[in-house]
Amino acid sequence: MNKIKRYYLEILLILPLALYILGFTILPILKTILLSFQDKAGNFGFETYKYLFSKKDFNMSIINTIAVTVVGVSLQLILGLFIAMALKYNFKGKGLVRSLVLLPMGVPTLVSGVTLLYIFGTQGYLNEFLYRLGLITKPIAWTSGGIKNIFVIAVADSWKVLPIVVLLLLAGLESIPTDVYEASAIDGANKIQTFFNITLPLLKPSITMTVILRAVDSFRIFELPKILAGRVTPFLATFAYDEYAYNNINASAAASTVLLIIIIIFMFIYLRAVEGGGNK
Amino acid sequence: MKSKVIKNILFYTGIALIVLFMVIPVYILFRISFAVPSEVLTSHPKFLITKFDFRHWEQVFKSGNLWPPLLKSLIVATFTMIFALIIAAPASYAISRFNKKIKYAVILTLFFTRMFPNVGIALPISVTFLKWHLLDTNTGLIMAHLIEQLPFIAWILVSTFETIPIDLEEAAAIDGAGRIKTLIKVVFPLAAPGLAVAAMFTWLNSWNEFTYALYLSLTTKTLPLQIYYYVLRGGFFQQAAYSTILTIPVLIITFALQRYIRSDYLGGAIKG
DSSP, X not given: OHHHHHTHHHHHHHHHHXXXXXXXXXXXXXXXXXXXXXXXXXXXXXXXXXXXXXXXXXXXXXXXXXXXXXXXXXXXXXXXXXXXXXXXXXXXTHHHHHHHHTGGGGSOHHHHHHHHHHHHSTTXXXXXXHXXXXXXXXXXXXXXXXXXXXXXXXXXXHHHHHHHHHHHHHHHXXXXXXXHHHHHHHTTOOHHHHIIIIIHHHHHHHHHHHHHHHHHHHHTOOXXXXXXXXXXXXXXXXXXXXXXXXXOHHHHHHHHHHHHHHHHHHHHHHHHHHHHHXXX | OHHHHHHHHHHHHHHHHHHHHHHHHHHHHHHHHTOOHHHHSSSSOOSSOOOOOOHHHHHXXXXXXXXXXXXXHHHHHHHHHHHHHHHHHHHHHHHHTSOHHHHHHHHHHHHHHTTSOHHHHHHHHHHHHHHTTOTTSHHHHHHHHHHHHHHHHHHHHHHHHHTSOHHHHHHHHHTTOOHHHHXXXXXXXXXXXXXXXXXXXXXXXXXXXXXHHHHHOSSOOOHHXXXXXXXXXXXXXXXXXXXXXXXXXXXXXHHHTGGGOOHHHHHTOOXX
């Protein structure tokens, strides 16, 4: 009782936020999970899941979602690390380069989908560029489904989020004290040894943060496939929306639940792997 | 010496390629919105702008399809920002003054709510809002946008309030100010710059938001929905023009606030 009196102001201040999150985030998620275990008549059971896993589109959407995350996040980490390392050096025009690299941050995700439509369209700029280089004679249909489409969406996603990845990794790089590098130089380590034995291990917290943030966003990918893939390449989130649009509420809920489970499993495995690696 | 020159050349080539990769898509967007149809609607589109054509822009402004979505997006983003501040700022202050363990737990909870798939939240929300007659209304969309924006803005604001020393509050208390008075007269003015930055990012996130808008709109459109509508219809130039309109405020605000974008903000994930 005393505690409540002492902290009444804090509780009063925090209550609206807590109630909002409870009512409009936690409860809806629980409701979605509940809906997924019901059939259309409202009976509980696994009917909806049985129906979904028998659908080819749904199984494809799981594979596509995982594929686009693996391809996209790897691409972002490699490019992001390269750019962040480059931005650590002092060179002429660094300020300008930094600003230009951050440019996609000022472009809404939806718009980045639209612009990449102009690039990856069959009559788009990438085909024209390859044609002028003499690499192709006939245009390639980049967005007509399959692996090519996953690649296109991974590139689009990478373009949009690269600034964030660069900033996260750059902050990590800048937190590594310079005397560590000096010590390794005195010990005669070359640049490649320094990178793999010093930079990467010390950068691990930043990389973990980046991978988790990016992978979770990438699993939930929605806007880019909506613009760049239409219905030919389903992803879990777009599949859930399509089912909702067809008024299959339960199927939509089940697809969302599968997505949630994938995110949780990923976090669990990744954190276990990182922690395990740290203990050795 | 020679190997150093080669290294330099390689380094700058790499930098140039990256910069091109980042800049070209934006250039193409602006280029198409001003393009002469015959130059881009072919199987061999031209890269450079030879002539500006303002016809698409004239059409966009005259068609009457621009103003309703623009207005809706402006209203929703502005009110989302205001309500996010009203709800999250006091709470963030309280969280920032908790002891470390509780603070960490709360922040982690905020973080986890951001991991839920938003299609999974939007589904029951849209079912409920249908019952409450909130579909197609600004109120409904503002409430939905708050779902995403509250954890985001709270995340940023907790770190803002943490930088305000608790001694100042104690000093105010000794001078006889009550706790609420201290909050209003001492803490919030000091936090004002942080509040402003967080508010602007919230505004941007709501301005760009697509998923909830798609779930909760049947006949009305926000600006992102209008773009999506033209993508579905294949409105080649409208897509570019509307996208440009959507992008301009985002570009301006992002670059104006560039120096405030710190990595702990990114933890809250500014997507834009």
